[in-house]
Amino acid sequence: MNRRDFIAASAAAAAVGESAPRLAAQGGAPVRGTPLHGNFWGVQYYDGQERQMVLDVLETGRPFRWYGPGKPPDKVAALEKEFAARMQTKYALAVTSGTAALQCAMAACGIGPGDEVILPSWTWYSCFNAVVLAGALPVCAEIDETFNLDPSDIERHITPATKLIMAVHLQGNPADMDSIMAVARKHHIRVLEDCSQSVGASYKGHPLGSMGDLAICSMQANKTITAGEGGAVYSSDPVLFERAARFHDIGTLREPFLKNLGEPRTAAFIGTNFRMSEFTGGVLLSQLRKLDRIVGDVRTNAQRVYKGIADLPGLQLRKLPDPAGELGTGVYIDFKTKERKMKFLAMMKAENVPGNGPSGSVILPIDKLIESKVTAHPAWPSFNTPRGKAIQYGAACCPKTIDIINRFGGVLMDPKYTKKDCDDVVAAIRKVYPAVMQA
Ligand SMILES: *Cc1c(COP(=O)(O)O)cnc(C)c1O
Numbered sequence: 001m002n003r004r005d006f007i008a009a010s011a012a013a014a015a016v017g018e019s020a021p022r023l024a025a026q027g028g029a030p031v032r033g034t035p036l037h038g039n040f041w042g043v044q045y046y047d048g049q050e051r052q053m054v055l056d057v058l059e060t061g062r063p064f065r066w067y068g069p070g071k072p073p074d075k076v077a078a079l080e081k082e083f084a085a086r087m088q089t090k091y092a093l094a095v096t097s098g099t100a101a102l103q104c105a106m107a108a109c110g111i112g113p114g115d116e117v118i119l120p121s122w123t124w125y126s127c128f129n130a131v132v133l134a135g136a137l138p139v140c141a142e143i144d145e146t147f148n149l150d151p152s153d154i155e156r157h158i159t160p161a162t163k164l165i166m167a168v169h170l171q172g173n174p175a176d177m178d179s180i181m182a183v184a185r186k187h188h189i190r191v192l193e194d195c196s197q198s199v200g201a202s203y204k205g206h207p208l209g210s211m212g213d214l215a216i217c218s219m220q221a222n223k224t225i226t227a228g229e230g231g232a233v234y235s236s237d238p239v240l241f242e243r244a245a246r247f248h249d250i251g252t253l254r255e256p257f258l259k260n261l262g263e264p265r266t267a268a269f270i271g272t273n274f275r276m277s278e279f280t281g282g283v284l285l286s287q288l289r290k291l292d293r294i295v296g297d298v299r300t301n302a303q304r305v306y307k308g309i310a311d312l313p314g315l316q317l318r319k320l321p322d323p324a325g326e327l328g329t330g331v332y333i334d335f336k337t338k339e340r341k342m343k344f345l346a347m348m349k350a351e352n353v354p355g356n357g358p359s360g361s362v363i364l365p366i367d368k369l370i371e372s373k374v375t376a377h378p379a380w381p382s383f384n385t386p387r388g389k390a391i392q393y394g395a396a397c398c399p400k401t402i403d404i405i406n407r408f409g410g411v412l413m414d415p416k417y418t419k420k421d422c423d424d425v426v427a428a429i430r431k432v433y434p435a436v437m438q439a
Pocket of ligand 1: 097
């Protein structure tokens with residue numbers, strides 16, 4: 001422990017003083033009788049509206065977005081229109097998942113064999129996989145204390161082959177977009193925003209996804225709004241949108257898209273099928289109309305916790321490039337060492353307010369599958385170019401990321417937590433923090 005930490009820890013201990021309640025980890029009464037746990041956010045808001053959407057599809061017999069009996073199906077189309085409006089982009093394309101959306105984004109940007117894509121070392125597998133499935137090479141950069149791409153670690157990874165930078169907004173917190181865009185623009189490289197874990201969040205007043213060249217999100221069950229599965233590609237660039245739309249629908253561009261775009265701008269090319277069904281579209285349309293309520297609820301809860309712990313001595317939270325824009329998915333503290341973080345997690349568990357490690361992403365370079373560069377076919381281009389053969393993943397390529405994920409710990413929030421739940425989070429952190437910082 002350095003001198004500054006020691007003073008902070010001593011002050012923390014003194015602040016609690018004689019009246020410190022005994023830690024549950026040491027036999028005292030826990031803050032709660034039963035463990036606090038959240039649930040799928042969007043699912044907790046399901047009501048008659050989602051039900052009506054599903055029933056409507058069943059009763060009209062129009063589960064396919066492009067045609068059916070009677071009047072044309074309209075749910076996926078309405079979702080795309082309202083989603084684009086909410087995210088302040090010109091176009092939005094509904095697809096079957098966030099992973100599918102990433103694959104569409106790769107096709108939109110023309111990413112393929114010989115190309116390189118820079119992505120954060122801490123993110124979800126799909127980001128890495130989409131690059132590999134396009135035949136291109138993923139290059140992992142460090143994260144910073146936002147848990148997102150470190151803008152100062154991008155430049156050293158740029159080569160003449162770099163075609164795209166993935167800015168992933170993880171666990172509700174916007175990445176430092178001003179700095180990321182500045183590096184990207186300087187080198188004339190496109191930026192893809194992956195908003196999967198931050199749907200509804202914003203950066204300096206801009207909805208996430210509206211600042212880069214294009215964006216994707218997931219609407220899988222763990223994300224802000226959900227139909228179990230689902231995703232979107234969104235952009236204000238008509239060429240990128242057209243290419244994504246073609247890729248998601250076996251290369252075709254259906255009449256309604258053409259009408260919206262005015263004219264086709266690219267030749268057809270071979271695509272796949274990531275079309276969304278009307279069932280999914282209907283549920284997601286209902287969910288989208290509740291997005292601001294869900295976001296408001298979780299922000300209110302996170303604010304209550306931030307406020308309740310703000311005076312803890314020496315407290316250092318996760319870096320928030322725009323505190324007003326983040327969702328408040330989790331409240332994270334820098335414990336400076338892994339040992340202290342682990343102690344925090346054990347003590348919080350005993351208090352029945354389980355901590356979080358952080359989760360929901362992986363340190364990609366140290367994942368066994370990624371380290372071994374295994375693909376479905378041994379001749380797959382990604383790792384068969386000279387550069388692909390030479391690139392090494394593993395711990396040596398992201399020491400800063402590993403350190404940050406090791407030393408931060410926190411508590412996940414939930415939009416449906418009651419005031420009492422939030423106060424329990426505050427009480428548990430206040431109870432264990434002095435003991436953790438003393439260690
Ligand atoms: C969940 C997630 C995805 C993938 O979305 P799916 O809908 O599960 O395919 C992609 N990127 C990030 C950052 C995610 O969290």
